[in-house]
Amino acid sequence: MARSGAAVRKPSGQQKKARGRVSSYHHGALREALLEAAEAVLLEHGVEGFTLRECARRARVSHGAPAHHFGDVRGLLSEFTAVSFERLDALMSAYRARSAADAYAQFAATGLAYVDFALANRPRFQLMFRSDRLDFGNERLAAASTRTYRQLADTVTAMLPPRARTRVPVEGIALAWSLAHGLSTLMLDNRLFAELVGGNAGHAHTLMQDLLERARPLFEDSGQQR
Amino acid sequence: MARSGAAVRKPSGQQKKARGRVSSYHHGALREALLEAAEAVLLEHGVEGFTLRECARRARVSHGAPAHHFGDVRGLLSEFTAVSFERLDALMSAYRARSAADAYAQFAATGLAYVDFALANRPRFQLMFRSDRLDFGNERLAAASTRTYRQLADTVTAMLPPRARTRVPVEGIALAWSLAHGLSTLMLDNRLFAELVGGNAGHAHTLMQDLLERARPLFEDSGQQR
């Protein structure tokens, strides 16, 4: 795929059809180009400094062009964020694949993936929970976020004794998710917390490991009513 | 100035000094009026829809007026958020005052205050962690946020055995804060989480109570290295 990034100068043959053209009226792969531009803008200016027109500029296209592919800003950001959820989901799977098979190890893997993803993709992660800039009516976004949630929930449920697995362990899921999410967001946008923990992604990772290990007994009897 | 009706309708006496005046050029208490307006705008349009000019409109003042008191938008929002931290700090104290004196009860009170505050003050709470819209160089904001943090940290530390209290229980603080913060933010801007928990503030409160109770053993030996 033409995924080589940085399509700055239009290195000639990059459109679907118009091979010889140096510059063509039709971009050819504007959708993808805009999504890549969005990432660049987000990295450079943060979520707050994100601008549709700046994306268009980077894709060397007029400011009205994005509308044709995404409708409006929320459309673009929703599509962008759908990819984010897909990646997080995939990262969780990858971490699990590299972990031991027991329920706790599988669960811990998803939690660590969550935190690592957040720390490694600051604006991407922040956007995933800025509901005011997203449209969860977007099917791909709704599907991806639901799938991600389910993977997390499943690894929690799998820690229950077999016959307890019919009921949803609400408290356990909430605990795990809150922990991972709180740790991630506080690391990303609270100075005091970041200083407390040590600042970098490595510290967050080992801290999460410690917390999960400590909290282990809480999960393994999660489900039976107190 | 071709303004014929110089006396625009102004809601009569509302200034601090100019009592008899029907309309005064000077507002008299614009600072406070703008902060109140900010709250109204935030409640109506959310953090994303917040606008400085809209605040000015509500305070029946020109769009340039706020600059004189707050410099720029971040100035106003920082001052607004300083108050938010002060209120959260006060709410924690109030909850603690109504709780038992033992260390765990005091700690749980701060956690519950955190969650209740968030759920009862959505945009206010959200703003407190939108570092891109705040200026933590603002002294009042920095002081208030630090004080709030310290209260939370102290109630965690107080759960340690006396002679362990010299070291900062980083893990315990991180665990508690992450839990409270994650639960709060997820309730506020994640549909799936809110549905899982039940949606309203009451559910969040009792869930937090349960989680704190469950996690109790984790805190009480927090500090001694694993």
Place this chain on the structure above:
DNA sequence: ACGCATAACTTGACAGTGTCTAGTTTAGCG
């Protein structure tokens, strides 16, 4: 009692934003 410096506010301008609408180019299909 009264100037008058200056704080408090207004007004207008500017660059920039997202979205709409109407026009232009071109791809691809019959």
Place this chain on the structure above:
DNA sequence: CGCTAAACTAGACACTGTCAAGTTATGCGT
């Protein structure tokens, strides 16, 4: 080969935050 419809451009609109320059009124020093 012609033509429809998709892809993109260009300009306009209402709105934003900030700045600079003007206007009004307060209260302080004398």
